[in-house]
Amino acid sequence: MKILEAVLTPVAFADPPLLNVMGVHEPFALRSVVQLRCEDGVTGLGESYGDAAFLGEVRKVLPLLAGHDVFDLPGLHRTVARALAGTVLTDEHGLIGGFSLRKTLSSVFSLFEVACLDAQGHCLGRPVTDLLGGAARTSVEFSAYLFYKYGAHRDAGRTTGADHWGEIRTHEQLVASARHMADEYGFGSLKLKGGVFPPEQESEAVQALADAFPGAPVRLDPNAAWTSATAIEVARELDGVLEYLEDPTPGIEGMARVADAAPMPLATNMCLVGVDDIEPAFRARAVGVLLTDHHFWGGLRAAQALSTTCESFGVGLSMHSNSHLGISLAAMVHVAAATPHLTYACDTHWPWKTADVIAPGALEFRDGAVRVPQTPGLGVRIDPDALARAHENYVRCGLTKRDDTTYMRRYVPGFEPNIARW
Numbered sequence: 001m002k003i004l005e006a007v008l009t010p011v012a013f014a015d016p017p018l019l020n021v022m023g024v025h026e027p028f029a030l031r032s033v034v035q036l037r038c039e040d041g042v043t044g045l046g047e048s049y050g051d052a053a054f055l056g057e058v059r060k061v062l063p064l065l066a067g068h069d070v071f072d073l074p075g076l077h078r079t080v081a082r083a084l085a086g087t088v089l090t091d092e093h094g095l096i097g098g099f100s101l102r103k104t105l106s107s108v109f110s111l112f113e114v115a116c117l118d119a120q121g122h123c124l125g126r127p128v129t130d131l132l133g134g135a136a137r138t139s140v141e142f143s144a145y146l147f148y149k150y151g152a153h154r155d156a157g158r159t160t161g162a163d164h165w166g167e168i169r170t171h172e173q174l175v176a177s178a179r180h181m182a183d184e185y186g187f188g189s190l191k192l193k194g195g196v197f198p199p200e201q202e203s204e205a206v207q208a209l210a211d212a213f214p215g216a217p218v219r220l221d222p223n224a225a226w227t228s229a230t231a232i233e234v235a236r237e238l239d240g241v242l243e244y245l246e247d248p249t250p251g252i253e254g255m256a257r258v259a260d261a262a263p264m265p266l267a268t269n270m271c272l273v274g275v276d277d278i279e280p281a282f283r284a285r286a287v288g289v290l291l292t293d294h295h296f297w298g299g300l301r302a303a304q305a306l307s308t309t310c311e312s313f314g315v316g317l318s319m320h321s322n323s324h325l326g327i328s329l330a331a332m333v334h335v336a337a338a339t340p341h342l343t344y345a346c347d348t349h350w351p352w353k354t355a356d357v358i359a360p361g362a363l364e365f366r367d368g369a370v371r372v373p374q375t376p377g378l379g380v381r382i383d384p385d386a387l388a389r390a391h392e393n394y395v396r397c398g399l400t401k402r403d404d405t406t407y408m409r410r411y412v413p414g415f416e417p418n419i420a421r422w
């Protein structure tokens with residue numbers, strides 16, 4: 001099954017003003033959509049990051065794909081490596097850890113690997129899960145991803161685009177947002193994105209969530225906003241309340257110090273973000289739960305392989321998420337379904353978006369889980385009108401990278417990221 005043409009469409013979709021350690025989400029989140037047009041009318045879909053630097057690397061690969069067999073993934077890897085030739089992509093936010101040649105290659109390869117697997121599935125008439133060795137589960141559980149947020153966006157001093165969530169700052173507002181999400185999606189576990197307010201406030205917020213949802217597992221992710229001493233203090237305070245504590249402090253060494261004293265496991269999508277980090281992080285016992293993400297781990301097969309690695313070392317495994325659309329959710333669901341050692345409900349930003357590029361109906365949440373599509377490939381199709389609208393958003397919004405910190409300065413002049421602030 002040969003690729004005839006690879007088409008890249010940069011897209012943007014409305015994103016609420018969600019707060020994190022780096023600042024606040026801008027009015028649009030950027031993504032890339034790739035369509036591999038293949039023989040026999042087959043199209044393979046992939047989705048990933050949409051900032052200009054990433055798109056620039058993806059564009060180097062596009063012209064090399066015509067004639068490539070979608071079943072030759074090692075050959076695809078060599079082609080991508082050749083096209084990128086030593087580039088290291090960085091980002092402004094560092095929310096998914098450090099940068100490296102390998103991570104850059106893994107990120108760009110992933111976009112095309114997913115699209116090839118989708119095309120393979122269409123060619124064979126089998127879902128992607130089957131191509132990954134079969135389903136370990138028929139549905140994939142997700143947690144409610146809670147954020148503090150502003151009530152509306154700010155466009156050069158003007159307040160615009162209020163959303164139905166309203167402001168989320170107080171414990172009451174946070175619990176109400178969790179209730180809303182749990183009612184609408186049926187989520188059984190909760191994750192709070194922290195690193196926004198002082199640790200005492202976020203610790204009390206977690207307690208308020210635990211009180212409001214008795215028995216529901218709760219996680220807190222301050223994205224390395226704390227020193228290791230503070231992290232140990234908060235971890236002890238939340239003994240018996242938190243299912244796991246995610247990236248409380250920067251670096252493998254700091255995480256190891258906290259892990260040694262914390263009563264609950266530490267999870268990460270920041271200090272262990274590629275194969276080169278596995279040995280040092282596991283040796284230091286810095287991590288109890290690895291949050292994989294096929295977008296930067298090198299595709300669905302590389303993410304799936306972490307199942308064996310983590311199980312061998314007694315480390316739990318779950319999944320990280322950035323703002324994403326339906327092609328990515330489908331990919332996340334298929335790889336999670338085909339990952340035997342998946343030990344916690346996965347993350348998704350899904351509830352925060354209001355539009356998509358895929359035709360509705362393929363992916364639905366029931367009781368906090370998405371049923372694994374049984375149709376060929378990823379099981380999702382592009383809605384051409386929706387894709388055109390999302391591309392128009394991209395052109396009109398004028399954003400070329402994610403920069404939560406600069407945008408935050410419209411709300412808080414002089415704001416600096418909260419990394420290791422407390």
Ligand SMILES: O=C([O-])C(=O)C[C@H](O)[C@@H](O)C(=O)[O-]
Binds near residue numbers: 095320323
């Ligand atoms: O678990 C995480 O660290 C993330 O999901 C990082 C994200 O970028 C999140 O903080 C966000 O979207 O603000």
Ligand SMILES: [Mg+2]
Binds near residue numbers: 221223246
């Ligand atoms: Mg995280």
